[in-house]
Amino acid sequence: QVQLVQSGAEVRKPGSSVKVSCKTSGGTFISYTINWVRQAPGQGLEWMGGFIVLFGTRKYAQKFQDRVSITADTSTSTAYMELSSLRFEDTAVYYCARGDESSGYNFFDYWGQGTLVTVSS
Amino acid sequence: EIVLTQSPGTLSLSPGDRATLSCRASQSISSSYLAWYQQKPGQAPRLLIYGASNRATGIPDKFSGSGSGTDFTLTISRLEPEDFAVYYCQQYGGALTWTFGQGTKVEIK
Numbered sequence: 001q002v003q004l005v006q007s008g009a010e011v012r013k014p015g016s017s018v019k020v021s022c023k024t025s026g027g028t029f030i031s032y033t034i035n036w037v038r039q040a041p042g043q044g045l046e047w048m049g050g051f052i053v054l055f056g057t058r059k060y061a062q063k064f065q066d067r068v069s070i071t072a073d074t075s076t077s078t079a080y081m082e083l084s085s086l087r088f089e090d091t092a093v094y095y096c097a098r099g100d101e102s103s104g105y106n107f108f109d110y111w112g113q114g115t116l117v118t119v120s121s
Numbered sequence: 122e123i124v125l126t127q128s129p130g131t132l133s134l135s136p137g138d139r140a141t142l143s144c145r146a147s148q149s150i151s152s153s154y155l156a157w158y159q160q161k162p163g164q165a166p167r168l169l170i171y172g173a174s175n176r177a178t179g180i181p182d183k184f185s186g187s188g189s190g191t192d193f194t195l196t197i198s199r200l201e202p203e204d205f206a207v208y209y210c211q212q213y214g215g216a217l218t219w220t221f222g223q224g225t226k227v228e229i230k
């Protein structure tokens with residue numbers, strides 16, 4: 001079955017960067033998009049950006065445009081999200097999610113377990 | 122940018138009740154691109170409905186979605202204890218962009 005397994009929790013200082021990984025299995029990695037969604041404590045879901053693996057196309061939410069980078073290693077079926085210039089308000093759980101548009105619809109059908117990133121001095 | 126507004130923010134109901142959750146878009150969207158997710162504390166979201174009205178694999182028929190244009194609804198016909206959670210709508214805006222609503226919490230009355 002399809003699984004997305006994310007890297008473990010991270011603690012970072014303000015101004016630094018963090019890179020979270022998302023290893024996929026059980027599906028054809030290049031056939032889907034990989035998206036990153038974050039959730040601050042007690043808050044809702046916020047889409048950060050997406051990556052069409054097959055074409056290497058990326059799109060970032062305007063809010064994160066200058067600070068986020070999404071990449072993928074097709075040889076290991078692993079996606080990465082790097083967020084730089086971290087601020088206290090970046091403390092959140094970060095999720096990767098597989099996007100499926102093959103049926104003409106568009107939705108996130110599988111999610112990683114989440115990675116808690118804490119920004120603390 | 123399309124904004125999704127969910128209402129109510131919190132829904133207080135009893136087991137066995139019917140839950141009706143609303144998701145309103147700031148402009149008309151394609152039904153094909155409207156999805157609903159359930160999230161329980163400490164867990165990742167789970168896909169419930171895609172294309173506004175199609176249940177995802179393994180989702181029981183007590184969950185149903187409807188709507189078009191700017192107004193969409195998620196209905197849970199008979200609430201069971203495991204259904205008390207937060208529900209999010211999501212829309213695909215094209216060109217690899219996504220938006221979530223702010224969520225509706227369904228809590229036990």
